[in-house]
Amino acid sequence: xxxxxxxxxxxxxxxxxxxxxxxxxxxxxxxxxxxxxxxxxxxxxxxxxxxxxxxxxxxxxxxxxxxxxxxxxxxxxxxxxxxxxxxxxxxxxxxxxxxxxxxxxxxxxxxxxxxxxxxxxxxxxxxxxxxxxxxxxxxxxxxxxxxxxxxxxxxxxxxxxxxxxxxxxxxxxxxxxxxxxxxxxxxxxxxxxxxxxxxxxxxxxxxxxxxxxxxxxxxxxxxxxxxxxxxxxxxxxxxxxxxxxxxxxxxxxxxxxxxxxxxxxxxxxxxxxxxxxxxxxxxxxxxxxxxxxxxxxxxxxxxxxxxxxxxxxxxxxxxxxxxxxxxxxxxxxxxxxxxxxxxxxxxxxxxxxxxxxxxxxxxxxxxxxxxxxxxxxxxxxxxxxxxxxxxxxxxxxxxxxxxxxxxxxxxxxxxxxxxxxxxxxxxxxxxxxxxxxxxxxxxxxxxxxxxxxxxxxxxxxxxxxxxxxxxxxxxxxxxxxxxxxxxxxxxxxxxxxxxxxxxxxxxxxxxxxxxxxxxxxxxxxxxxxxxxxxxxxxxxxxxxxxxxxxxxxxxxxxxx
Amino acid sequence: xxxxxxxxxxxxxxxxxxxxxxxxxxxxxxxxxxxxxxxxxxxxxxxxxxxxxxxxxxxxxxxxxxxxxxxxxxxxxxxxxxxxxxxxxxxxxxxxxxxxxxxxxxxxxxxxxxxxxxxxxxxxxxxxxxxxxxxxxxxxxxxxxxxxxxxxxxxxxxxxxxxxxxxxxxxxxxxxxxxxxxxxxxxxxxxxxxxxxxxxxxxxxxxxxxxxxxxxxxxxxxxxxxxxxxxxxxxxxxxxxxxxxxxxxxxxxxxxxxxxxxxxxxxxxxxxxxxxxxxxxxxxxxxxxxxxxxxxxxxxxxxxxxxxxxxxxxxxxxxxxxxxxxxxxxxxxxxxxxxxxxxxxxxxxxxxxxx
Numbered sequence: 032x033x034x035x036x037x038x039x040x041x042x043x044x045x046x047x048x049x050x051x052x053x054x055x056x057x058x059x060x061x062x063x064x065x066x067x068x069x070x071x072x073x074x075x076x077x078x079x080x081x082x083x084x085x086x087x088x089x090x091x092x093x094x095x096x097x098x099x100x101x102x103x104x105x106x107x108x109x110x111x112x113x114x115x116x117x118x119x120x121x122x123x124x125x126x127x128x129x130x131x132x133x134x135x136x137x138x139x140x141x142x143x144x145x146x147x148x149x150x151x152x153x154x155x156x157x158x159x160x161x162x163x164x165x166x167x168x169x170x171x172x173x174x175x176x177x178x179x180x181x182x183x184x185x186x187x188x189x190x191x192x193x194x195x196x197x198x199x200x201x202x203x204x205x206x207x208x209x210x211x212x213x214x215x216x217x218x219x220x221x222x223x224x225x226x227x228x229x230x231x232x233x234x235x236x237x238x239x240x241x242x243x244x245x246x247x248x249x250x251x252x253x254x255x256x257x258x259x260x261x262x263x264x265x266x267x268x269x270x271x272x273x274x275x276x277x278x279x280x281x282x283x284x285x286x287x288x289x290x291x292x293x294x295x296x297x298x299x300x301x302x303x304x305x306x307x308x309x310x311x312x313x314x315x316x317x318x319x320x321x322x323x324x325x326x327x328x329x330x331x332x333x334x335x336x337x338x339x340x341x342x343x344x345x346x347x348x349x350x351x352x353x354x355x356x357x358x359x360x361x362x363x364x365x366x367x368x369x370x371x372x373x374x375x376x377x378x379x380x381x382x383x384x385x386x387x388x389x390x391x392x393x394x395x396x397x398x399x400x401x402x403x404x405x406x407x408x409x410x411x412x413x414x415x416x417x418x419x420x421x422x423x424x425x426x427x428x429x430x431x432x433x434x435x436x437x438x439x440x441x442x443x444x445x446x447x448x449x450x451x452x453x454x455x456x457x458x459x460x461x462x463x464x465x466x467x468x469x470x471x472x473x474x475x476x477x478x479x480x481x482x483x484x485x486x487x488x489x490x491x492x493x494x495x496x497x498x499x500x501x502x503x504x505x506x507x508x509x510x511x512x513x514x515x516x517x518x519x520x521x522x523x524x525x526x527x528x529x530x531x532x533x534x535x536x537x538x539x540x541x542x543x544x545x546x547x548x549x550x551x552x553x554x555x556x557x558x559x560x561x562x563x564x565x566x567x568x569x570x571x572x573x574x575x576x577x578x579x580x581x582x583x584x585x586x587x588x589x590x591x
Numbered sequence: 592x593x594x595x596x597x598x599x600x601x602x603x604x605x606x607x608x609x610x611x612x613x614x615x616x617x618x619x620x621x622x623x624x625x626x627x628x629x630x631x632x633x634x635x636x637x638x639x640x641x642x643x644x645x646x647x648x649x650x651x652x653x654x655x656x657x658x659x660x661x662x663x664x665x666x667x668x669x670x671x672x673x674x675x676x677x678x679x680x681x682x683x684x685x686x687x688x689x690x691x692x693x694x695x696x697x698x699x700x701x702x703x704x705x706x707x708x709x710x711x712x713x714x715x716x717x718x719x720x721x722x723x724x725x726x727x728x729x730x731x732x733x734x735x736x737x738x739x740x741x742x743x744x745x746x747x748x749x750x751x752x753x754x755x756x757x758x759x760x761x762x763x764x765x766x767x768x769x770x771x772x773x774x775x776x777x778x779x780x781x782x783x784x785x786x787x788x789x790x791x792x793x794x795x796x797x798x799x800x801x802x803x804x805x806x807x808x809x810x811x812x813x814x815x816x817x818x819x820x821x822x823x824x825x826x827x828x829x830x831x832x833x834x835x836x837x838x839x840x841x842x843x844x845x846x847x848x849x850x851x852x853x854x855x856x857x858x859x860x861x862x863x864x865x866x867x868x869x870x871x872x873x874x875x876x877x878x879x880x881x882x883x884x885x886x887x888x889x890x891x892x893x894x895x896x897x898x899x900x901x902x903x904x905x906x907x908x909x910x911x912x913x914x915x916x917x918x919x920x921x922x923x924x925x926x927x928x929x930x931x932x933x934x935x936x937x938x939x940x941x942x943x944x945x946x
Binding site: 074075077078081082087088089142143144145396398399400402403404405567 | 608609647648649652653655656686687688845846847903904906907908909910911912
């Protein structure tokens with residue numbers, strides 16, 4: 032049975048194909064149309080799912096959509112009415128999309144792919160919950176989801192057992208930790224849905240001087256429920272997400288691109304600290320309710336690896352599974368899983384041990400592209416390649432690493448990655464200057480051999496999806512200065528030989544040369560662009576940057 | 592066909608360093624770096640990331656669903672027995688589950704291998720089949736060969752074939768004509784309105800001019816062909832008056848490469864490569880050998896060079912692969928046998944002479 036899951040119309044559009052319960056393909060639309068966080072109907076992603084899944088369009092049995100558009104529309108209408116006339120512009124801007132696209136998905140499916148079958152619309156947060164629990168290794172677990180807003184819900188608590196998910200608590204719009212985080216992100220001069228990670232990094236530089244103010248703006252009860260003082264925000268009143276009252280409390284907003292002041296860092300630190308303590312409170316209450324040792328997390332807020340670590344370290348749960356595509360793209364996977372397992376009552380048979388679910392290119396295809404672009408390259412066998420690349424990384428060279436299937440979700444997990452030497456204390460500056468052009472306070476993440484992670488990090492278990500930020504052991508910080516953040520943490524990805532053998536072997540080679548089982552990994556893209564998808568994208572990115580090498584499969588291109 | 596072995600040498604001397612087109616003034620010229628104007632134009636017009644001219648499969652499904660109608664046949668598949676057209680027939684029946692009518696055209700020079708491939712395909716797939724064989728064009732082909740005209744033999748043949756296809760589509764009220772044209776045989780158009788080789792491409796300018804000149808002159812003096820269309824445009828314009836059928840190829844919309852579908856065809860349709868054909872791994876007719884010989888002699892390249900160059904630019908084929916496929920794999924014996932069917936001989940000096 033073939034189930035196609037779709038998420039789109041807001042941001043992070045994606046498609047996912049599940050065949051007899053197995054997630055066979057999952058990919059974001061932005062990778063094809065090259066529009067970062069694209070919200071478009073994911074026609075390219077759907078085409079890829081069909082072709083890579085080895086089926087035809089008429090072999091799709093069911094389609095699942097990651098939310099309920101009419102329920103969401105009711106919230107939007109009420110919200111507009113409540114904010115009238117300030118919401119007029121938003122109303123005028125968004126209504127055409129609602130009427131032409133968002134409310135007519137079955138028609139779009141029939142028109143675009145000829146699908147006339149059953150479309151299941153599942154609540155947004157249930158899709159998130161399913162995206163985590165149904166592909167987790169747990170038979171039974173507590174489930175926590177949180178993001179900006181779905182239909183009405185902004186956060187849900189539930190329990191999963193077998194193929195059943197029960198949501199027993201939800202917090203509704205406008206009371207949303209995700210929206211608060213995004214509003215403050217924009218206040219700090221970063222883009223919504225993109226700059227949240229930057230704010231998380233900035234938080235480490237500041238002090239939580241404004242924590243009490245945030246505690247007053249968002250009042251959290253012992254049971255983890257919370258209430259936002261709306262007078263500080265304007266989620267649907269105009270072009271700005273925060274109000275004049277917010278500015279009076281925290282000072283003038285930072286203009287994008289302007290200098291960062293200490294105050295900005297402190298606001299970020301306060302927001303981050305507040306988010307962490309609230310999530311820990313919620314997690315504790317969830318544990319009380321469920322008495323389960325395992326927790327599944329999904330929703331955009333759980334891309335916040337620092338908060339995730341706090342839940343793991345300070346919360347009562349022994350094990351945590353976080354969906355790697357925790358944002359809305361993961362909703363495509365969640366809804367497809369939910370339709371197959373929970374609605375159609377098929378037993379669970381898929382554990383998501385990796386996120387390599389996207390596009391891949393054969394050696395012949397890559398070679399053809401290199402030849403036809405008149406690019407000089409060397410072809411290696413596996414052993415030679417890994418030895419050579421590890422050696423060059425050890426010499427502080429920057430390597431674009433393009434291998435196998437592309438990752439699903441926002442993180443590059445070693446198949447569409449830029450790699451560098453973590454032992455060089457200046458590597459961050461080199462990476463920023465040559466490729467990433469990032470703010471200087473943002474850290475770079477380490478890939479570490481799973482079995483060696485404990486030697487370097489205060490990490491319980493594995494972190495295969497780079498969604499935890501444990502402390503780097505004090506005695507190791509000088510060994511790998513390139514990956515240590517200001518606060519002593521690192522955004523760790525543990526690498527297991529069974530899920531990415533080539534990457535594992537590369538790190539092993541690097542360890543043989545340097546004694547360090549760690550390599551820096553950052554996403555293979557330039558600032559503001561989606562992660563590369565095809566060899567052509569990788570070549571374009573390589574040409575526009577100052578990377579030293581590009582490795583496409585076993586072909587190595589040196590910057591001339 | 593048994594042939595004497597005597598190699599011919601027709602390889603172009605200097606070719607573009609990116610694609611496989613030779614310098615051929617005034618259409619194609621190479622710059623100081625040895626890159627042709629067509630490749631330069633391609634580079635200039637589009638950013639590398641936008642250079643893909645393939646469509647999505649869902650576009651094809653959309654076109655089919657919107658246009659296939661409710662008639663007995665949803666599409667007419669031009670099936671020569673080659674890998675691409677047989678794959679098109681296979682896709683229509685098996686992947687898109689529509690009811691096709693297969694149509695094969697034999698001007699008297701089709702190979703037995705190709706025809707056997709078609710017979711196998713239609714039988715195994717269980718599709719209705721029309722086979723049309725006629726030597727109606729033989730005199731025109733002979734005239735081109737005997738007079739040493741630079742007209743491309745394949746051009747009037749394509750005009751005739753397309754005209755017939757449109758007539759059959761009209762007769763059976765079939766709304767869609769399916770060809771086996773590759774991604775190298777189209778320009779980016781949502782729905783095809785021209786023949787696979789777009790003769791308006793720069794690379795075809797001189798060739799199509801010669802064909803047009805031949806047809807204009809020849810048809811004035813030969814009443815047999817007084818109603819023969821002089822160009823593909825005329826075919827389209829006549830067809831449009833009678834019946835609106837669109838022409839497209841599933842290969843433009845699918846990422847599958849030829850190696851993959853050849854394996855399916857071999858396994859499921861008992862399809863075989865012919866013993867002799869040009870370019871390598873193709874299934875073209877015997878007349879094609881003479882057409883290729885004349886094209887190479889008169890212009891230095893063929894429409895296959897144009898097609899493969901386009902595929903190289905879009906990274907669907909490497910230059911090395913193209914050169915291998917385009918290497919002349921036939922000899923004088925083949926040319927002489929075909930020439931004799933047209934009342935000529937292929938002399939040892941490499942010229943075609945009337946018997």
